Amino acid sequence: MNKQNKIAVDTGLKVVLQELEENPYRKFKIAFSLMSIIPFLVFFYLLVSRLFTMEILASDIGIVLSIAIFISLCGFFVGYSVIKNILNKIVLYAVQAKHSDELKSTFVASVSHELKNPLSAIKTNLFNVMQGLVGSVNEEQKRILQLCDNIIERMKYLVNDLLDLHKIEAGMVEAKRKLCNLLEVLEKQIKEFEIMLNKKRIKFIREVLDKGLSVWADEDKITLVVNNLLSNAIKYTPEGGNVTLKICPADGLVRLEFINSGEHIPSDKLEKIFDKFERLDYTKEGTGLGLAITKDIVELHKGKIWAENVPEQGNKFVVVLPCDLRRIKR
Amino acid sequence: MEEKKPKKILIVEDEQELISSLTTLFKSGGYLTLAAYDALYGISLAHKENVDLIILDLGLPAGGGLYVLEHLKKSVMTNSIPVLVLTARQEKELEEKADRLGVEAYLHKPFDPKELLAKIKEILETK
Numbered sequence: 001m002n003k004q005n006k007i008a009v010d011t012g013l014k015v016v017l018q019e020l021e022e023n024p025y026r027k028f029k030i031a032f033s034l035m036s037i038i039p040f041l042v043f044f045y046l047l048v049s050r051l052f053t054m055e056i057l058a059s060d061i062g063i064v065l066s067i068a069i070f071i072s073l074c075g076f077f078v079g080y081s082v083i084k085n086i087l088n089k090i091v092l093y094a095v096q097a098k099h100s101d102e103l104k105s106t107f108v109a110s111v112s113h114e115l116k117n118p119l120s121a122i123k124t125n126l127f128n129v130m131q132g133l134v135g136s137v138n139e140e141q142k143r144i145l146q147l148c149d150n151i152i153e154r155m156k157y158l159v160n161d162l163l164d165l166h167k168i169e170a171g172m173v174e175a176k177r178k179l180c181n182l183l184e185v186l187e188k189q190i191k192e193f194e195i196m197l198n199k200k201r202i203k204f205i206r207e208v209l210d211k212g213l214s215v216w217a218d219e220d221k222i223t224l225v226v227n228n229l230l231s232n233a234i235k236y237t238p239e240g241g242n243v244t245l246k247i248c249p250a251d252g253l254v255r256l257e258f259i260n261s262g263e264h265i266p267s268d269k270l271e272k273i274f275d276k277f278e279r280l281d282y283t284k285e286g287t288g289l290g291l292a293i294t295k296d297i298v299e300l301h302k303g304k305i306w307a308e309n310v311p312e313q314g315n316k317f318v319v320v321l322p323c324d325l326r327r328i329k330r
Numbered sequence: 331m332e333e334k335k336p337k338k339i340l341i342v343e344d345e346q347e348l349i350s351s352l353t354t355l356f357k358s359g360g361y362l363t364l365a366a367y368d369a370l371y372g373i374s375l376a377h378k379e380n381v382d383l384i385i386l387d388l389g390l391p392a393g394g395g396l397y398v399l400e401h402l403k404k405s406v407m408t409n410s411i412p413v414l415v416l417t418a419r420q421e422k423e424l425e426e427k428a429d430r431l432g433v434e435a436y437l438h439k440p441f442d443p444k445e446l447l448a449k450i451k452e453i454l455e456t457k
Contacts, residue, residue, distance in 0.1 A: 112418075113389065113418045113419065116418035116438075116439040116440055117345045117348060117418055117439060118345075118347070119439070119440040120345075120348055120416075120418075120439040120440040120441060121345060121347040121348040121350075121351050122440075123440050123441075123442075123443065124348065124351035124352060124354075124355055124443045125351045125354075127355065127443040127444070128351060128354045128355055128358070128443075131358065133357070133358045134354060152440065163420065
């Protein structure tokens with residue numbers, strides 16, 4: 001069952017349980033059908049103990065047993081109709097939930113698509129004005145135009161992140177796995193952040209226990225995970241601080257730790273920061289979707305991610321991914 | 331000495347505002363521009379005008395960008411014109427299909443105008 005179907009069935013189940021909660025008559029029906037098992041068991045026990053002879057019905061307790069059988073049959077009938085009803089409702093609500101999810105998918109995809117075209121036009125026009133292609137621009141005007149361009153860039157990331165997140169959550173993304181060398185992925189990403197690291201005078205420390213460590217994963221998506229976590233670590237590290245990256249194999253798994261010397265994350269936010277639009281510091285750049293996407297990708301790879309505070313250091317994000325069995329060591 | 335003829339770029343795009351901003355941008359690079367707002371008109375202009383490069387959107391009315399691309403690459407008159415895809419669509423399958431059909435470059439919207447100009451320069455220089 002893919003994630004989208006699972007969500008649809010869960011939604012159906014939730015609605016049915018809620019309906020049951022609000023309907024005492026149905027609760028009575030369930031209780032009655034469950035309790036009717038008792039007389040049935042008693043009858044069955046007596047039948048077995050008397051070696052399957054129906055003579056017990058003609059004995060002293062015959063009438064009582066007949067009533068017991070009748071109650072059991074009523075209970076079974078009620079139970080059958082209740083279960084049938086519940087299953088029908090689960091299917092109905094699941095279909096409805098899936099349909100509304102498909103509508104949401106189409107909506108998100110078309111909104112993102114429709115936003116990208118005007119964003120392209122705005123961005124190109126801003127560029128034309130900033131370059132002085134349509135008349136001279138003074139420094140102050142250039143500064144203001146640059147601010148607008150930065151906002152467009154943020155919107156671009158937001159639209160892309162929203163689309164990515166929706167695709168992953170709707171189960172529309174499959175991991176195209178291949179064997180990839182984790183260190184190569186990490187080194188490529190570290191290079192991309194060199195300017196940012198130098199700008200903030202951040203000391204980058206690598207602690208790699210196994211240089212040939214490979215994972216059976218979708219390289220593009222793992223690259224996105226590394227990119228998000230590195231960008232986050234650098235963003236929340238003060239100038240002159242440290243960012244440490246630890247990679248170590250651990251019993252068929254690979255463990256990545258992104259440690260930064262920033263502030264501690266409040267304990268009530270350690271789990272919440274992986275929620276959509278949840279941010280620790282709203283003055284920092286970002287869409288608030290990066291960690292939600294990261295978590296989804298890690299889970300798509302059957303891995304785990306969490307955040308924890310490191311005493312006297314800062315905080316760290318830990319990713320544990322299943323390692324490939326055909327591990328290649330260079 | 332013979333004066334160097336400016337290169338001609340055909341923009342096949344349904345967003346008029348984007349065409350207008352691209353026209354200004356390309357003018358700054360010394361290029362001439364032509365524009366088509368739908369797939370069929372795009373194919374027709376590509377055949378009629380002697381263009382050096384086609385900027386193609388994939389989400390086009392009257393056929394779609396892939397239809398234009400297939401048509402251009404099948405026709406002997408147009409199959410040597412380099413095509414740069416500029417699209418808001420993110421599907422990897424589309425990109426792979428466009429790649430198989432022989433596009434020179436593939437950029438996602440919203441793109442960086444500087445990067446677009448650099449790509450165009452690179453394509454036209456290697457042509």
